[in-house]
Amino acid sequence: MRSSEQFSRVTGSSGRDDTAVPATCPAPALAGALSCGVSGENRAGAGVPKLATGVEQLGEYQGTGLAEVTYLARNPSGRVVHVSRLLHLVLSEVDGTRTAYEIAGRVTAEFGRTVSADNVQYLLANKLAPLGLLAASEPAAAAQAPGRDPAILTLKFRRVLLPAPAVQQVARLLRPLFSPVVVAAVLVCLIVSGTWLIVSGGFGAAFRYVLIHPMLLLLVLGLALLSMLFHECGHAAACRFGGARPGVIGMGLYVVWPAFYTNVTDAYRLGRVARIRTDLGGVYFNAIFTLPLAAAYLATGYPPLFAAIMLIYLEIVQQLLPSLRFDGYFILADLIGVPDLFRRIGPTLRSVIPGLPADPSVRALKPAARITLTAWVLVVVPLLTSQVVLILLNAPSLARTFAHSLDGQGHAVVAQLGGLHIAAGLVSLISMLLLILPAVGLCYILALTGRRSLRVAIDVNRRHAALRYASIVALLLAAAALAVRWGLLPL
Numbered sequence: 001m002r003s004s005e006q007f008s009r010v011t012g013s014s015g016r017d018d019t020a021v022p023a024t025c026p027a028p029a030l031a032g033a034l035s036c037g038v039s040g041e042n043r044a045g046a047g048v049p050k051l052a053t054g055v056e057q058l059g060e061y062q063g064t065g066l067a068e069v070t071y072l073a074r075n076p077s078g079r080v081v082h083v084s085r086l087l088h089l090v091l092s093e094v095d096g097t098r099t100a101y102e103i104a105g106r107v108t109a110e111f112g113r114t115v116s117a118d119n120v121q122y123l124l125a126n127k128l129a130p131l132g133l134l135a136a137s138e139p140a141a142a143a144q145a146p147g148r149d150p151a152i153l154t155l156k157f158r159r160v161l162l163p164a165p166a167v168q169q170v171a172r173l174l175r176p177l178f179s180p181v182v183v184a185a186v187l188v189c190l191i192v193s194g195t196w197l198i199v200s201g202g203f204g205a206a207f208r209y210v211l212i213h214p215m216l217l218l219l220v221l222g223l224a225l226l227s228m229l230f231h232e233c234g235h236a237a238a239c240r241f242g243g244a245r246p247g248v249i250g251m252g253l254y255v256v257w258p259a260f261y262t263n264v265t266d267a268y269r270l271g272r273v274a275r276i277r278t279d280l281g282g283v284y285f286n287a288i289f290t291l292p293l294a295a296a297y298l299a300t301g302y303p304p305l306f307a308a309i310m311l312i313y314l315e316i317v318q319q320l321l322p323s324l325r326f327d328g329y330f331i332l333a334d335l336i337g338v339p340d341l342f343r344r345i346g347p348t349l350r351s352v353i354p355g356l357p358a359d360p361s362v363r364a365l366k367p368a369a370r371i372t373l374t375a376w377v378l379v380v381v382p383l384l385t386s387q388v389v390l391i392l393l394n395a396p397s398l399a400r401t402f403a404h405s406l407d408g409q410g411h412a413v414v415a416q417l418g419g420l421h422i423a424a425g426l427v428s429l430i431s432m433l434l435l436i437l438p439a440v441g442l443c444y445i446l447a448l449t450g451r452r453s454l455r456v457a458i459d460v461n462r463r464h465a466a467l468r469y470a471s472i473v474a475l476l477l478a479a480a481a482l483a484v485r486w487g488l489l490p491l
Contacts, residue, residue, distance in 0.1 A: 049103075049124050050096040050135040052076050057091060063272025065337030065369030072268055075132035078247070080268050083131075086111060090123050091133060100124070155261055158252035167249050167262070170233055171240035177288065178241040178277065190287045193294040197309060206306040214427040216304045221430065223308040227289045227315065232262040234285025235278055239264040242274030254325075257437055268339075275334040279327050283316045323380050332376065336369040341376065348377040388449065391442060396486050402439050409435060 054076035061070050061082065071088035074080050083091065089110050093103040100117040107115045128134055162170070176182065210216045229249075236246035239262075247263030267278045290309050297305040322328035325342070333339050347359035352374060362370060391398065409432045416425035461468045 048097065048099055049094050051091075051094050052133060052135045055091075055133050057088070058269040061268070061337075062270070063275070063334070063337045065365050065373075067364055067366050073131075073133060074265075077132060078263075078265060079132070080265055081131045081133070083128075086115070087123060087127055090115075090120060091128060094124075094134070155252040155254050155259060158250050158261065160248045160250045161260075162249040164245075164247045164263075167236050167246050168240065171236040171246050174233055174237035174285075175241045177285075178238060178281070183284070186284070186288055186291070189291050193291060194313070197294065197297075197306065202303070202306055203310055206303040206310070209303040210307045214421075215423040217427050218423065218430075219304050220308045220311060223293070223304075224311045224315070227286055227308075227312045228260050230285050230289050231282040231315075231319075232260050234281035234283075234288075235262040235264055236281075238278040238281025238284070239267045242267065242270045242277060244270050244274075244278075257441060272334055272337065276331055279331045279334060282327055283319050286312055286316050286319075322376065323383060332372075336372045338365065338369055338373055341373065344373060345377050345381060348374055349381065352378070388446065391446065392482065393485055402435070405435055406432065 052075065054074075056074040058072035058074060058080065061072050064070060069085055070082050071085065072080050073083055073088075073091060086107070089107045090103060093106045098106070100120040104115050104117045104120045107120065124134060177186075210220055232249045236249065239246040244264070244266035247265060249260065249262050251258060251260050253259070264278050267275050270278070290312050293305050293309050293312075296302070297309065319327040320331075322332045329341065333341050338344065344361060347361045350356060351358040351362045362373075365373065409428055413425055413428045413432065416422075416428055457471055461471055
């Protein structure tokens with residue numbers, strides 16, 4: 001799983017979060033900075049500029065889907081920010097000894113256009129300082145502080161399970177698993193074993209056997225959990241194999257679901273192929289994890305092993321879906337070179353409305369990246385919207401089913417624990433948890449989506465007074481239709 005406030009990269013086993021905001025200097029701002037002087041307030045930081053401690057320039061962003069070349073820099077908080085070539089040149093000349101006048105002369109020689117000391121002061125104070133890249137700057141300190149991430153599908157409440165030095169040691173040991181010979185052997189074994197398991201047709205029998213033996217279900221879930229942890233090691237090892245430094249492995253909440261994650265922000269310094277290898281490293285390690293299980297099942301015929309393998313296969317399929325922030329989302333983002341797909345949904349939708357000009361963030365993309373992004377948006381948005389609508393339409397029946405199932409599981413837990421059937425009681429408790437979490441997650445997503453939709457509607461109506469009455473009528477009609485559907489109003 002990945003999460004970020006600026007442009008960080010975290011990859012994980014249950015889902016991902018990519019709230020990256022490329023911090024580029026737009027063309028109008030550049031034109032203004034180069035064509036005019038700056039006011040006295042922009043000169044507030046005049047003197048000898050210094051980089052904040054820990055700032056690192058990562059070079060050009062390779063395989064980008066942006067039409068113009070951009071560069072990456074890491075601020076002291078560990079976030080990676082996207083900057084234009086001009087900002088990159090200015091940042092490169094800040095060494096703690098050069099004045100703005102000296103920086104301007106050196107940047108002018110590299111940039112090919114005249115850059116004055118006032119221009120440099122403007123870019124330092126208004127572009128680089130807010131990104132947390134300069135020392136002794138209040139805006140920089142604010143930028144470095146981890147703010148609250150407003151995104152819904154993001155990883156929150158993160159806790160470190162394995163610190164970065166330990167992760168790097170593990171990644172170094174597992175790095176040889178990405179050599180071409182080993183990868184080819186693993187894929188061949190996976191195809192052979194997977195085909196044999198599926199053709200054997202023992203899936204249903206294995207799960208029925210496990211369900212009537214609660215202790216074995218705990219074994220299957222335990223193996224699936226170990227596979228998820230090994231998944232994280234795969235991302236870290238792939239990151240290290242490409243030449244970048246993986247960070248911590250930890251655990252957080254993805255909406256309300258517990259999820260493991262690995263910080264592979266440093267992979268942004270790598271080329272496209274290496275980043276995609278990092279994306280695929282988790283499911284590749286899932287595949288490796290299934291091979292000894294398949295060998296053991298072949299030798300023993302033990303049904304729980306078969307059930308665990310099938311559960312891990314389902315996890316692999318889930319991770320490759322590009323709709324939410326799973327591994328497939330990041331694979332798509334790295335293929336087209338656009339790391340912040342969800343943040344571009346709104347601009348992309350506005351850009352496909354006939355008669356409206358394309359959003360600047362969409363116009364800034366290469367044609368292939370723009371076409372792919374638009375296609376992804378036109379598939380994902382209707383898919384997610386239809387799911388939300390179906391949930392709303394069927395909310396009463398879903399609530400009744402949930403209450404009935406929860407009541408049954410609760411009685412089962414009481415009876416099993418009261419009869420000292422500890423294993424069965426633990427399985428029922430896990431079943432209750434797996435029942436409650438999706439319900440809570442759906443309610444949370446619906447509440448946040450509704451609140452944000454209401455804010456957008458209010459904002460639009462404030463700017464366009466003519467829409468107010470139409471919006472009120474549409475809202476009342478939707479509420480009435482929903483009430484009829486739920487049986488609260490007669491037809």
